[in-house]
Amino acid sequence: MAKPTDIIKKKRAEAVSRIIGKGYLSSKRVYVGMATCEIAAGSKEVMEVFKNAVTKGGLTDVYLSQKGCAGRCNLEPTVEVIEVGKNPVRYGKINPEKAQQIIDKHLKKGEVIKEWVID
Amino acid sequence: MSKKYIITICDGTGCIQKDNAAIRKILEQQLKEHNLTNDVRVNLSGCLGMCDKGPIVVINPGYTIYGNVTTNDIPEIVEEHIVKGKPLARLAIQEDHLYNRFFRIFGDAKFFGKQMRIALRNCGIIDPENIDDYLSLRGYEALAKVLTDMTPKQVIEEVKLSGLRGRGGAGFPTGVKWQITARAGSPNSPRSASDEKYVICNADEGDPGAFMDRSAIEGDPHTVLEGMIIGGYAIGAKQGIVYIRAEYPLAVRRLEKAIADAREHGFLGKNILGSDFSFDIDIRLGAGAFVCGEETALIRSIEGGRGMPRPRPPYPSVEGLFGKPTLINNVETWANIPVVILDSGKWFSTVGTERSKGTKVFALAGMVVNTGLIEVPMGTTLREIIYDIGGGIPNNKEFKAVQTGGPSGGCLPAKYLDTPVDYESLAKAGSIMGSGGMIVIDHDSCMVDIAKYFLEFTQNESCGKCTPCREGTKRMLDILIKITEGKGEMYDIENLERLGNMIKKASLCGLGQSAPNPVLSTILNFREEYEEHVKDKKCRAGVCKQLLTYEITDKCVGCGACKKVCPVVAITGTTKAKHIIDQNKCIKCGACFSKCKFDAIIKK
Ligand SMILES: Cc1cc2nc3c(=O)[nH]c(=O)nc-3n(C[C@H](O)[C@H](O)[C@H](O)COP(=O)(O)O)c2cc1C
Ligand code: SF4
Ligand code: FES
Numbered sequence: 001m002a003k004p005t006d007i008i009k010k011k012r013a014e015a016v017s018r019i020i021g022k023g024y025l026s027s028k029r030v031y032v033g034m035a036t037c038e039i040a041a042g043s044k045e046v047m048e049v050f051k052n053a054v055t056k057g058g059l060t061d062v063y064l065s066q067k068g069c070a071g072r073c074n075l076e077p078t079v080e081v082i083e084v085g086k087n088p089v090r091y092g093k094i095n096p097e098k099a100q101q102i103i104d105k106h107l108k109k110g111e112v113i114k115e116w117v118i119d
Numbered sequence: 120m121s122k123k124y125i126i127t128i129c130d131g132t133g134c135i136q137k138d139n140a141a142i143r144k145i146l147e148q149q150l151k152e153h154n155l156t157n158d159v160r161v162n163l164s165g166c167l168g169m170c171d172k173g174p175i176v177v178i179n180p181g182y183t184i185y186g187n188v189t190t191n192d193i194p195e196i197v198e199e200h201i202v203k204g205k206p207l208a209r210l211a212i213q214e215d216h217l218y219n220r221f222f223r224i225f226g227d228a229k230f231f232g233k234q235m236r237i238a239l240r241n242c243g244i245i246d247p248e249n250i251d252d253y254l255s256l257r258g259y260e261a262l263a264k265v266l267t268d269m270t271p272k273q274v275i276e277e278v279k280l281s282g283l284r285g286r287g288g289a290g291f292p293t294g295v296k297w298q299i300t301a302r303a304g305s306p307n308s309p310r311s312a313s314d315e316k317y318v319i320c321n322a323d324e325g326d327p328g329a330f331m332d333r334s335a336i337e338g339d340p341h342t343v344l345e346g347m348i349i350g351g352y353a354i355g356a357k358q359g360i361v362y363i364r365a366e367y368p369l370a371v372r373r374l375e376k377a378i379a380d381a382r383e384h385g386f387l388g389k390n391i392l393g394s395d396f397s398f399d400i401d402i403r404l405g406a407g408a409f410v411c412g413e414e415t416a417l418i419r420s421i422e423g424g425r426g427m428p429r430p431r432p433p434y435p436s437v438e439g440l441f442g443k444p445t446l447i448n449n450v451e452t453w454a455n456i457p458v459v460i461l462d463s464g465k466w467f468s469t470v471g472t473e474r475s476k477g478t479k480v481f482a483l484a485g486m487v488v489n490t491g492l493i494e495v496p497m498g499t500t501l502r503e504i505i506y507d508i509g510g511g512i513p514n515n516k517e518f519k520a521v522q523t524g525g526p527s528g529g530c531l532p533a534k535y536l537d538t539p540v541d542y543e544s545l546a547k548a549g550s551i552m553g554s555g556g557m558i559v560i561d562h563d564s565c566m567v568d569i570a571k572y573f574l575e576f577t578q579n580e581s582c583g584k585c586t587p588c589r590e591g592t593k594r595m596l597d598i599l600i601k602i603t604e605g606k607g608e609m610y611d612i613e614n615l616e617r618l619g620n621m622i623k624k625a626s627l628c629g630l631g632q633s634a635p636n637p638v639l640s641t642i643l644n645f646r647e648e649y650e651e652h653v654k655d656k657k658c659r660a661g662v663c664k665q666l667l668t669y670e671i672t673d674k675c676v677g678c679g680a681c682k683k684v685c686p687v688v689a690i691t692g693t694t695k696a697k698h699i700i701d702q703n704k705c706i707k708c709g710a711c712f713s714k715c716k717f718d719a720i721i722k723k
Contacts, residue, residue: 004392008254008263011384015254025123025160033243035337036369037330068338070243071492084160087130 133170242338282476287449346453471497475541524553527633529640588631
């Protein structure tokens with residue numbers, strides 16, 4: 001019978017291919033913080049904006065996902081954009097309007113909005 | 120070639136210095152030559168925390184890390200790994216450790232610089248509701264390893280070797296607790312000869328302002344479950360319970376989903392991963408009483424009784440839930456377990472200080488620029504936490520004190536800023552590690568008022584079982600209120616000390632035993648502030664309302680705005696002439712102070 005370590009290896013490979021199947025290799029990945037603290041700060045609304053853009057707004061080649069709290073409570077909600085060939089960009093204190101601008105400027109035109117970047 | 124790859128080049132300061140730009144150039148050339156640009160993506164990352172081995176190149180899927188990469192190595196990497204799918208053993212470094220995973224994304228941010236993430240390693244990185252994310256980062260591999268290669272005894276030895284101590288407050292050595300629980304109930308142990316045992320995760324988190332456990336569960340619920348399953352295997356239990364407060368609905372929802380997903384994958388339930396070990400986990404909701412975080416009260420509450428502590432021994436390890444041996448650990452303690460197993464207890468014991476190993480999560484709050492959740496190696500100083508990670512006090516104000524350990528802890532003044540955070544050093548300085556609350560206080564806060572705030576909390580939360588705690592905290596609170604209202608006498612301070620020490624000695628559980636700490640430590644370190652309240656009837660921070668006087672100065676232009684807002688008509692004066700406040704009528708509400716446009720009213 002297969003050993004637990006073999007089973008887990010297989011499961012891990014399957015998990016990785018499922019993640020890739022969901023578009024992980026897209027040229028852009030966007031992560032929205034979704035913990036109680038982030039949601040209280042308004043991250044649900046921010047997530048909605050990104051979701052809409054991906055499903056209806058013609059934003060293609062973007063992998064959208066949520067993540068837990070990284071600890072930057074005073075800067076929430078946070079949004080992270082990881083792009084091929086570029087350094088990851090983290091935005092802090094994002095609201096729905098700012099989210100829309102991230103979509104229009106950063107994701108569509110590749111212009112990082114420097115004022116909102118967390119260092 | 121059918122597989123697709125992501126190649127991540129580290130672009131942190133360390134690797135930039137070692138000319139990662141050249142590597143990138145050659146890599147992109149090579150990919151073009153092999154016609155791979157559509158199948159392979161090149162990403163950059165922040166510092167990966169391995170600068171000494173830089174430049175670093177990571178290839179995913181697989182998380183193969185190449186270190187000390189030179190431009191000459193690139194053609195070989197592309198040819199072997201990407202084209203032929205065979206990772207290059209020659210350059211690969213064995214750094215598939217679990218800790219500090221956040222470096223891949225956050226490493227370059229100053230806020231994270233002095234941090235080290237073990238318990239929170241996946242928080243803020245993975246989607247907590249997707250078990251695939253957890254699996255892809257070696258999730259449940261520790262469990263598989265334990266089931267394949269380790270006996271329960273070996274697991275316990277590994278945890279003992281790590282030096283891990285309980286993160287729920289008391290800091291009891293985790294491995295020892297596991298060993299006692301594993302041995303309890305065996306035929307040669309006098310008590311409870313049955314083989315039934317339980318594992319409990321304490322997620323009650325009752326300290327005001329604490330949110331470490333909530334964030335840990337919300338950010339990465341599976342690591343807590345994995346820790347518990349390993350614990351169950353080590354002590355021989357079949358059932359685990361997470362006791363979590365109902366006020367944490369999102370954490371509860373994510374836990375429920377995580378448990379369901381884990382069952383579906385066969386990490387929970389009968390014959391886990393095809394082994395003969397079976398284990399399951401349920402959730403019990405607590406109503407949010409502080410005392411229910413105390414282990415015996417918590418157990419009582421799960422059994423359906425009123426959450427009241429009982430005397431120990433017997434400890435839960437010997438006689439716990441339904442009288443059976445029970446292993447109870449804190450959320451953060453559990454979250455460390457998979458790392459102890461995969462990165463080894465020996466590695467774990469290299470982090471931290473002589474007697475406090477690993478890291479500690481703190482909820483940094485109060486007067487610091489960067490409030491938030493942090494995880495630092497034990498032994499990091501308070502100064503590093505507050506100034507380097509926390510970014511110092513806002514508006515360049517001066518540091519006054521730091522409160523650690525919540526309502527059971529104490530306040531430390533500036534002279535203790537270089538104290539390393541570990542169980543012993545904090546206790547020696549007069550506070551405690553506690554579960555991880557850390558509140559920074561500046562000169563706008565009154566220490567007597569802060570002591571009063573915490574005592575109000577514990578006094579309210581006392582379960583009432585024993586008199587010193589129930590009555591004693593009430594009397595202490597009465598005295599504190601008297602002092603903040605300017606009615607205190609010098610003997611009140613001594614009475615507080617006497618009462619406090621008595622309550623500490625005579626109370627049954629940790630709540631009563633630690634309730635006086637905020638008061639006693641502020642008297643010890645800020646006695647002059649207490650004396651000012653009593654002797655001079657002054658509160659230097661201007662917080663204790665009853666001790667304030669509002670006065671109108673010569674700046675007054677006689678506009679009459681203050682007169683209109685005063686709710687008790689204490690202000691008199693004719694238009695265009697200086698107004699006066701009748702101190703006997705004044706209720707110190709401050710309405711006039713905030714109304715005056717000419718800064719003519721002062722607070723003393
Ligand atoms: C009043 C009181 C409240 C407590 N609250 C908690 C709590 O919220 N979470 C927790 O893990 N431990 C809490 N404890 C400590 C537990 O009794 C117990 O020591 C702990 O859960 C053991 O786990 P550990 O060894 O992993 O720290 C509390 C203790 C007392 C006296
Ligand atoms: S010390 Fe306080 S909280 Fe603890 S058992 Fe006694 S009365 Fe209850
Ligand atoms: S800069 Fe690359 S590992 Fe630190």
